[in-house]
Amino acid sequence: MAKPAEKAFYRFLVLFFNCLLTFGSYFCFDIPSVLQDQFQGNLTCPNSTVTNGTVECVEGLGMTPQEYNLLYAIYAWTNAVVVIMAGFLIDKLGNRFGVFLFSFLTVLGSAIFALGSHFKGTEYLLPLMLTGRLLFGSGNGSLTIVQNRITAFWFRGKELALAFGLTLAFSRLGSVLNFFFTQKFEADFGIQWTLWGGTFLCVLGFVAAIVVSSLDKVGMRQLGLDGAIQEESRKVKVQDLRQLSLRYWLLVLTIMFFYNGIFPFIADASKFIQDKYSGYSQKEAAYIAGAVYDSSLVLSATVGILIDYVGRRGVFALSCAVFTLPVFAILAFTFVPPLVSTVWLGVTYSFAAASMWPSIPLIVPQATLGTAMGLATSVQMIGIGLSNLIVGQILGTKSSDAKIPLWRWQRMMIFMLANTVSCIITSVLLNIVDHRQGGTLNKTTKKSAAEQHASPPDREPLLEGEEGQEEDASANSPSVNSS
Numbered sequence: 001m002a003k004p005a006e007k008a009f010y011r012f013l014v015l016f017f018n019c020l021l022t023f024g025s026y027f028c029f030d031i032p033s034v035l036q037d038q039f040q041g042n043l044t045c046p047n048s049t050v051t052n053g054t055v056e057c058v059e060g061l062g063m064t065p066q067e068y069n070l071l072y073a074i075y076a077w078t079n080a081v082v083v084i085m086a087g088f089l090i091d092k093l094g095n096r097f098g099v100f101l102f103s104f105l106t107v108l109g110s111a112i113f114a115l116g117s118h119f120k121g122t123e124y125l126l127p128l129m130l131t132g133r134l135l136f137g138s139g140n141g142s143l144t145i146v147q148n149r150i151t152a153f154w155f156r157g158k159e160l161a162l163a164f165g166l167t168l169a170f171s172r173l174g175s176v177l178n179f180f181f182t183q184k185f186e187a188d189f190g191i192q193w194t195l196w197g198g199t200f201l202c203v204l205g206f207v208a209a210i211v212v213s214s215l216d217k218v219g220m221r222q223l224g225l226d227g228a229i230q231e232e233s234r235k236v237k238v239q240d241l242r243q244l245s246l247r248y249w250l251l252v253l254t255i256m257f258f259y260n261g262i263f264p265f266i267a268d269a270s271k272f273i274q275d276k277y278s279g280y281s282q283k284e285a286a287y288i289a290g291a292v293y294d295s296s297l298v299l300s301a302t303v304g305i306l307i308d309y310v311g312r313r314g315v316f317a318l319s320c321a322v323f324t325l326p327v328f329a330i331l332a333f334t335f336v337p338p339l340v341s342t343v344w345l346g347v348t349y350s351f352a353a354a355s356m357w358p359s360i361p362l363i364v365p366q367a368t369l370g371t372a373m374g375l376a377t378s379v380q381m382i383g384i385g386l387s388n389l390i391v392g393q394i395l396g397t398k399s400s401d402a403k404i405p406l407w408r409w410q411r412m413m414i415f416m417l418a419n420t421v422s423c424i425i426t427s428v429l430l431n432i433v434d435h436r437q438g439g440t441l442n443k444t445t446k447k448s449a450a451e452q453h454a455s456p457p458d459r460e461p462l463l464e465g466e467e468g469q470e471e472d473a474s475a476n477s478p479s480v481n482s483s
Contacts, residue, residue: 005219011154014215015163018150019170020208021099024201025106025140027174028113031198032071034182034286036271038191039063039071060191061120065404069392072267075133076385079141080378086142087374090149096213098146098370103209105139107202114195141381143205145373150216152361152369164358165304168350172293172300174201179290183283244372247437248363250430252376254317255356256383257423261324261416262349264387266292268395268412272331273338275403288339295346296353303354313362314431314441316355321423324348328420332413359441383419390415 004010032039041060090098113132119125147167155163186194269289273280280288307316327345330336357376364372394412395404434441 003222005222010215010219011158014154014212014219015151015166017208017212017215018147019167021103021143021147021205021212022140022167022171023174023208024198024203024205025110025136025143025174026171027178027201028106028110028136028198029075029140030175030178030266031182031195032068033267033270033289034179035060035186035191035194036068036268037282038186039068040065061117061125063126065395066392067126069267069388069395071129071133072264073385073388073392074130075137075140076263076381076388078134078137079381080385082138083141083145083374083377083381084371085374086138087145087370087372087377090142090146090370090374091368095146095150095153095216098142099150099209099213102139102143102146103202103206105135106143107139107199107206109133109136109139110195110199110202114192114199117192117195137381141377142374145370145377148357148373149370150212154219156361159304159308160361161308161354161358162301162304165300165302165350165354168353169297169300172297175293176290176297179286179293183286244375245363245437247430247433247441248360248372250426250433251317251356251359251363251441252379253426254321254423254430255376256380257419257426258321258324258352258356259380260383260387260419261328261423262292262345263384264391265328265345265416267388268391269338269342271404272409272412276406276409277335277338288342291339291342292346292349295343296350299347299350300354303350307351307354307358311444312442313355313359314427314434316351317359318424318427318431320348320352320355321420321427324352325417325420325424328413328416332410332417362440387415387419 037058038060040063041058042062045057045059086098086102109132111132113129113136116125116128116132119128148164151163151167152160182194185197266289269292270282270285273285273288274282307313324345327341327348331338331341360372360376361369391412394415395408431442
């Protein structure tokens with residue numbers, strides 16, 4: 001008789017609670033984007049007036065654009081440093097260690113961030129909020145690695161792209177609800193209670209961590225794999241990093257350049273829409289900016305099923321970059337309604353996330369997957385952090401609430417274009433190298449399920465030259481991402 005852990009319902013139950021791990025943290029991550037006017041608003045507004053439906057003076061925390069973008073940059077930098085060590089520790093000590101530690105850090109970081117908002121107008125505001133974002137980034141980026149590692153273990157050789165897509169959809173549900181409800185909640189209760197509400201959602205993520213940890217532990221014991229994976233984990237060494245293939249690094253660079261054009265744009269999208277296009281309130285601008293996540297939420301599962309069925313992950317990665325290229329040109333040089341561009345960007349983002357991140361388990365073994373994911377996330381966050389700083393410099397640093405000139409926004413979009421072009425270059429190189437080394441990433445799937453056998457997750461070789469037939473079997477299996 002089959003054990004519960006061997007049945008499909010069990011792995012999807014694990015997936016459900018695994019998805020909830022980052023729901024609250026993704027909600028918290030983009031709260032500053034929705035409330036950018038409040039973060040950069042005046043400390044007091046004694047004589048605020050309303051002109052054409054727009055409030056002339058917005059009361060807020062008094063941050064400059066540079067300080068505001070630093071909230072995102074320090075999150076990215078922290079991820080870049082911490083996730084490398086975190087991925088290695090997860091491989092060595094296991095998923096349960098990581099899921100508790102990093103979900104707790106998201107709670108602690110979001111609490112300190114919320115606490116900092118009570119010190120507006122003082123010298124403690126920025127240090128407290130940066131400390132909160134630092135701890136929050138340490139937890140959230142690393143938590144995503146654990147989440148991906150759990151997903152890869154339970155769905156390898158099965159519905160992996162679908163599972164990654166659903167994980168992304170749940171995370172983006174948090175982002176979408178943030179864009180829909182945060183501005184109204186802040187208007188009713190103030191910025192302090194809004195930030196504490198985000199902390200409460202992170203607490204719910206910690207509860208989900210307890211549940212998924214228990215399910216993972218029980219399931220692995222039922223499958224008789226707990227001891228074997230622990231034995232493999234003890235063999236993981238830092239020296240293994242030198243053996244990661246060129247194909248892996250090209251995939252990592254492709255991910256970094258693509259996300260460099262997504263997250264820094266979303267961080268400033270609400271204010272961009274208000275500054276460039278007439279007639280948009282802060283609430284409407286937030287909705288339009290959030291359409292990137294809306295599209296991702298709606299499409300992620302469907303796109304995951306499609307990629308599970310079709311394969312061709314390298315081709316999808318290249319196509320995503322090519323089709324993203326016109327988005328920033330339209331935003332920079334035309335007055336086409338911004339919703340067109342944000343929905344468009346959401347579609348390409350959905351395909352990119354479902355094709356790029358699930359490709360990593362194809363070319364690294366399960367025992368070192370956490371380390372590989374950590375390195376990929378680290379490089380991604382280094383790029384995003386630098387991009388946030390560059391965007392902050394492009395947009396100017398002197399005034400906290402003035403309208404930013406259009407030429408500055410155009411320069412920002414040109415910078416986004418440059419990142420997308422770089423993504424196209426690296427994805428072309430990725431496809432060339434992959435083709436020369438057997439075409440693992442671009443193999444079609446669902447050819448003949450009866451003839452395909454997934455390789456044991458902890459026995460897949462690390463070196464390109466050692467892959468052979470085991471890698472081909474893994475690539476041909478019916479399955480196969482923020483940060």
